[in-house]
Amino acid sequence: MDETQAGVPDTVETIVTSLKHKPGALLPILHGIQDHLGYIPDDAIPVIARALRITAADVHGVVSFYHYFRSEQPGRHVVELCRAEACQARGARALEAHAKARLGVDYGQTTTDRSITLKPVYCLGNCATGPSVRVGEHIKGRMDPARFDRLVDDLTTYKLELN
């Protein structure tokens, strides 16, 4: 996620070249790009379109259809809160209100220090021990406001250690 702007076209080109021969290559390509860059830059769209012989509008239509793909660089961490029924039954609505207030953002937004982007998610398959939250590859169960605050502290402290 720390590619310089100059590196972006190369990264996109490499990913597209390595995957374009797959049947139904578009989603694997988009995943590859988002894995590497954290988002799908607008500049990538014509490159993908040319390689797959489809229009830029087609590519754009796919990027915008799927909740997971994003067109803008997110914060250093993406925190996803489960909004689905099983987590609602364990207090997800209250957690959601707390999280938005604590971070000062709504869904889809990034904190002003760019440390955290908050996103809704509909079920993480962790439904017997909700409310559930996902940060990257990690899923956390039985989340409550106090644990959420500790999680945010951990994530933002980590950032300081890095710098």
Place this chain on the structure above:
Amino acid sequence: MSLRVFVPCETTALSLGAGDVATLISREAEARGLEIELVRNGSRGLFWLEPLVEVDDGTGRRAFGPVDTADVASLLDSHFGDDHPLALGPTDELPWLKQQQRVTFARLGVTDPVSLNDYRATGGFDGLHNALELTPQQLVDKVKASGLRGRGGAAFPTGIKWQTVLDAAGAQKYIVCNADEGDSGTFADRLVMECDPYMLIEGMIIAGLAVGATQGYIYLREEYPLAHRHLDLAIARAEAAGYLGNNIQNSGRAFALEVRLGAGAYICGEETSLLESLEGKRGMVRAKPPLPAIEGLFGLPTVVNNVLSLAAVPSILRDGPEHYAGFGVERSRGTLPFQLAGNIAQGGLVELAFGHSLRELIEDFGGGSASGRPVRAVQVGGPLGAYLSPAQFDTALDYEAFSAIGAVLGHGGVVVFDDSVDMAEQARFSMEFCVEESCGKCTPCRIGSTRGVEVIDRIMRGENRDANMALLEDLCDTMIQGSLCAMGGMTPFPVKSAYTLFPEDFQRQGGEA
């Protein structure tokens, strides 16, 4: 032998700290000079006891849980003794496990998920070896005889679907595994993929042999990173061991398998939308016919089956279709892995033959609500399934009995709510979810759900309640009748059940809690 210690590597266990517990057990054992073999097994599915640690000193496995990092030192000091406060006794004797009928999930939590040796040592690939001796028609007949019906929701007979694909002409055919598991309250597919991935792989190879398909795809939701990792690892090892590839176990038969990731769209669980997505398009639902069995992926004959349907196949081929059909009632044969979720004291995976009651599931297995308050409502079958009230808890768990009360079993998810639930809020959420997840192809679904949210908002504020209730009813009927797929066609089920069974929640004065 040295002491074997098992700590699950599975999402729910990890979400409750199993990773730290495992690390700490290694460290503390080393500090004490105690020789242990740490095994990362799957979860047994007793989620309220996770992290559930098991030990085996050669006399059988004994369980401890739920284990917090703070408990590790005392567990080791006691040499995992039976008098430790967290001791649960022999794992196999735990009543919650013992009273289940684990067929598909027999191996759950027992083995190291990605170990081929563990898999083979527990009957893995026996079904495949039998299948390699049979003709495609004989294979399809076995699945028909098992009575297996699709576990993804629609409960269509799997053998009949396979027959259609077998009979269809096509130079290339496909097996597509629907691993989109989008329903809230469900995690059985995830458990297969994280804890027993070779079983799914074996089921897909057998499906390929049965219908003449040489390419398989697992369409996996992006929300399951650990399942992704375990599947990729298992596929690579199965390839290396000659179970996948151009010459399966020197039979001259071929089957290749690849995982493809979804991207956070509930509608991509609908089979035609899923196929569009696999082809690299937006997940717009296709009109049927043509059926995917005739014109599926890239226009070619395709079996689309849920993870659990395919995972049931190896045991059907190993133990015989009669054994599988011996479980269950009437036209619901075999077992269904129920998933107890939400506000439930003892949540987790309960595999049972069809025919038990919902009450057994919620009270005997689930132990009631986690909060200790009375259970007020239960949603069965995911976000498109009806809410049920305790008065309906004696309904038998089979497809037909549920359909008789306007409900669905679906993928077996059971989400429990206590008496703090506001059913008008729940109805509103059903509509809101449909707004978020509709593919947008038809008006009743796309526009109807948006109107639905607005109408319910007015009802919740107490504005023109009678007129708005009538409007909501009309809207529900329009969605049911005018939608192309079950997203728009079934969203009204939870909504209608909410206002029919819990009318008091729709009659509050504006602002009243």
